Amino acid sequence: MTTTTLEVEGMTCASCAGRVERAAKAVPGVTEASVNLAMKTLRADFSSGADPAALAAAVKKAGYDIGNTDTRLNVEGMTCASCVGRIERALKAWPGVTGAEVNLATGDALVHHLAGSVTPSELAAVVKKAGYEATPVHKTATAPAARHDAEAKRLRASFIWSLVLTLPVFLVVMSEHMIPGAHAFIAATIGERTSWIIQFLLTTAVLAFPGRQFLTHGVPTLLRAAPDMNSLVALGASAAWAYSTVATFAPGLLPPGSVHVYFEAAATICTLILLGRMLEARAKGRAGEAIAHLLSLAPAVAHTRRGGTVIDLPVEELRAGDVIEVRPGERIAADGAVVEGTSYIDRSMLTGEPQPVEAGPGDEAIGGTVNGQGALALRVTRTGDDATLARIIRMVSDAQGAKLPIQALVDRITLWFVPAVMAVALLTVLAWLVFGPAPVLGHALVAGVSVLIIACPCAMGLATPTSIMVGTGRGAELGLLFRKGDALQRLEAARVIAFDKTGTLTLGHPTLVEFTTAPGANLNETLTLVAAAEARSEHPIARAILAETEGRGLALPEASDAAARPGLGLLATVEGRRLAIGTSRLMEAEGINTTPLAERAKTLAAEGKTTVLAAIDGKIAAVLAVTDPPKDSAASAIAALHKAGVKTALITGDSRATAERVAATLGIDHVVAEVLPEGKLAAIEELRAAHGPTAFVGDGINDAPALAAADVGLAIGTGTDVAIETADLVLMSGDPQGVASALELSRATMRNIRQNLGWAFGYNVVLIPVAAGVLYPFGGPLLSPMLAAGAMAASSVIVVSNALRLRRYGRRT
Incomplete structure (x- = not known):
């Protein structure tokens, strides 16, 4: 199975x-396809028989x-024209690549490909x-905000003209x-x-140049019996222009009056x-600022030690x-x-942590964070797509491109929306022609055009994805990384959050x-053997044992x-002696008398201690x-969840006494202790059956199954990669308060x-009938096409502007 994301224009x-x-899903081999209108992207999953080129053609x-x-x-190792040909053929054969030119003299390869496909x-x-x-040549990536800014500039020029x-x-x-007296003055001068001919020339110029995009996009889709918003605008504007042109140059063809x-x-x-579209593009650009901000964190050059010198x-x-x-x-x-x-090191831009973190030899540093007053030298561990910042950008991009379950209703409605609007416009014209007052044809035209223009499928299409873009983007700024966009909806529904x-x-x-x-065992000898076995473990208890041996100076x-043995402990051999270290269940499994x-x-x-x-x-x-004391913010995080109406649970492999002591300290409602990873799965199922959708928060390898099984999995960002990759949401700072923030x-x-x-x-349900003239027989207004156009343009801007309010989430005003 392969997944690709393509940028769709138009x-x-x-x-x-x-x-x-629908066009993408009809391609043989495509198993799933979803469009994000706000980001103008198509994400498709496909197997054999399909590739990005087939998707592009469809x-x-x-x-x-x-x-x-x-x-x-930048290509190294080329020596002759055959090298050039070999590289070009390899690149051109790759799915999504449309062309490639390799320059032997400069050592460069310029690859043309479908945007997002590779x-x-x-x-x-x-x-x-x-x-x-x-090696890819450095080029500033184009964030959604930059694309929308470019679109806004193009639309601004069209709007001004x-x-x-x-x-x-x-x-x-x-x-x-x-x-x-203005009408009489114009007639007399x-x-x-x-006057009508001048209006004809200017309006024709509007439709032929800045307004041509409505015709070039709307008419072909109309001819294919697949009308869109451009079709409605093209029909409405063209109908008004055509009627007026006939009235100007062939008035005899129209009925008297x-x-x-x-x-x-x-x-x-x-x-x-x-x-409206210009303002909408500007607003959508602001909606995608989170990606632009993350991209701006990456420095262009690094001071690198090479051959005894430092080069940029x-x-x-x-x-x-x-x-x-x-x-x-x-x-x-x-x-x-x-x-x-x-x-x-200041990591606030990635984790949301306000306090800088001390870093010395052996500590990890993340690319994109800001160094403090000390000079550091780092040995690079991850680069390119594997780097933390790149992974975060990828997570945010994937989440912003996701389609929530609530969008399914919108999709079903919009499938028939434009054809339905056209049908309503036609019925409106017929109704006015049959029942309307004189001038019948004029009233029918105004009402029909108003219905076409006031309808706004744009607002419906932008309602969900724009909010997702802004919400997940704001979350990224706060260190809350939604790896899957639909986790937004699933987390809201959670009634229990287990930790x-x-x-x-x-x-x-x-x-x-x-x-x-x-009795009879030597303390230092036993401690040395136990610590030697635990030296290979990343478990926190292992680190506590090793710290003790370091303090005693034991080799x-x-x-x-x-x-x-997940959930049980560790088996190892040290100096020919077999060690078993862990819980009483491990001892029982090994047949050891305790x-x-x-x-x-x-x-x-x-006493509440872990044994x-x-x-x-x-x-x-x-x-x-x-002993492992609770984090400072743990109690306040649990209290915030309770205030939000969510029950809490503690699911751990630790002893019941320890678990209950921690739960009592923090105010947790329900405790499940002394369970293996599969026991955590069972506990989640029981909580789900008793209370409803359940989220789980964890950080270790043994938490991965529970993270996957929960309705929403939240991983502590300071935990293991396995837990992070399994979760739906990553809390970069490791602060449990982030759980309450993510829920909010x-x-x-x-x-x-x-x-x-x-x-x-609501806009469409209320205003389409008004545009059709249902209020006119009762003394109400007959909506002007100009007012309809203004209302339609405002509708999309209102939706996007409302979504932008999410950028202020978590900020003090």
């Missing part, structure tokens, strides 16, 4: 999005274009597979209605017919809708193992481990407070045959006790989506 409303989705056949882009690579790293890998080394051409037409017509022109309606419709190297050319220098106040160029120096204990609610840095040996031998230390272990557990048993060569040797953000986003949908649907 989509303007939800009908367009539905048409593109989308193009449906009347839309796939954006094309170029990627430049990454620079993948293209470099293609060249490498052909036998050469390739349309406004300049429309203003004289508008002023002439309005003056005739609003200034006494240039004449009514000359109906000779009138509506050039101002046709021109003003185009101008107002261009204004483009970050794309960094490799794992390179040593880079970071000066005070600079952004860190890549993920790495500190090898020299000590400093404080793992160690490292999630507690600091995850236990301290060894007791090490009691069995550790090498362990072998180490095997972790009687000599059973009472002491029971007493320690009753670990150690056996050597099948005999109990020691009992260890560690999800509720705010879903509330915003419902407001948008309520406005979009």
Whole structure:
């Protein structure tokens, strides 16, 4: 199964999005396709028999274009023209690539491909597979905000030209209605017919140039019996222009009393809708600022040690193992481990943590964060698409492109919306022709055009994806990474949030407070063997044991045959002796008699301490006790969840006494203790059956199954990669308060989506009948096409502007 994301040009409303989705799904081999109208992207999953080129062809056949882009690579190892040909053939054969030119003299390869279908790293890998080394040339990535800004500039130019051409037409017509004697003055000076000819010329220029985009996009889709928003505008403006043109040059073809022109309606419709789309593009650009901000965090160059000197190297050319220098106040160029120096690193832009974190030799530093006052040297550990910042950008982009379940209703409605509007417009015209007052034809035209123009599928199509873009983007700024956009809706529905204990609610840095040996055992010898076995483990208890041995100055031998038993403990061999370290269940499984230390272990557990048993060569040797205090914000996080009406639970493999002590301290409602990973799954199922949708928060490898099984999985960002990759949402800072913040953000986003949908649907339900003239027989207004155009343009702007309010979430006003 392969997933690709393509940029689609020409989509303007939800009908367009539905048409593109249906065209993509009709391609053999495509299993799933979804369109994000706000980001103008198509995301498709496909198997054999389909590729990006087939998708592009299907989308193009449906009347839309796939954006094309170029990627430049630096290629090493070329020596002759045959090398050039070999690389070009390899690149051109890759799905989504439309062309490639390789320059032997400069060592460059310029690759043309469908935007979003392939990454620079993948293209470099293609060249490498052909036998050469390739590195993407640094180029500032185009964020959604930048694309929308470019679109806004283009629309601004079109709007200005349309406004300049429309203003004289508008002023002439309005003056005739609003200034006494203006109509007679125009008739006496240039004449009514000359005035109409001038209006014809200016309106024709509006439709032929700035308004041409409505015709070039709307007419072809109309001819294919697949009308969209452009079709409605094209029909409405063209109908007003055509009727007025006949009235100007062949008035005898019209019934007596109906000779009138509506050039101002046709021109003003185009101008107002261009204004609305320009404002909408600007607003959508602000909606995508989160990606632009994340992209701006990446430095362009790194101070790299090469051959005894330090050179400024483009970050794309960094490799794992390179040593880079970071000066005070600079952004860190890549993920790495500190090898020299000590400093404080500001990670707030990625994690939301307000306080800088101390970093010294051996500590990890994340690319894109800001170094403090100390100078550092880092050994690069991750680059390119594997870097933390790149992964975060990818997570945010994926989440912003997701389609929520609530969108399914919108899709079903918009599938028939535009054809239904056209049918209503036709019925409106017929009704006015049969029942309307004189001039019948004029009234019928005004009402029909108004219905076409006032309908706004754009607002319906933007209601959900724009809120998702802003909500997930704001979450990223706060260190809340929604890896899957639909987690927004699922988290809002959660009625229970269950937590793992160690490292999630507690600091995850236990301290060894007791090490009691069995009768006849030597304390230092036993501690040395246990620590040697635990040296290969990443478990927090292992770190507590190792810290104790370091404090005693004990040298550790090498362990072998180490095997972790998830939820139970660890087995290992040290200096020929077999060790078993873990829970009482591990001892039972290994057939070890724990009687000599059973009472002491029971007493320690009753005190709320975590107990670990150690056996050597099948005999109990020691009992260890560690304490792991709760995080400072854990109690307030639980209280915030309770205030939000959510129940809480603690699910842990630790002893019941320890778990209940932590739960009592924090105010947690329900405790499930002493469970293996599969036991956590069962606990989640029980909570779901008893209370409803359940979320789970964890950080370890043994939490991965529970994270996957829960309705929403939330991973602590300071936890393991397995947990992070399994979760729907990542809390970058590791602060449990982020759970309450994420729940509140999800509720705010879903509330915003419902407001948008309520406005979009309510607007159409109320105003389409008004535009049709249902109020006219009762003394109400007959809506002008110009007012209809203004209302339609305002509808989309209102929806996007409402979504932008989410950018203020979590900020003090």
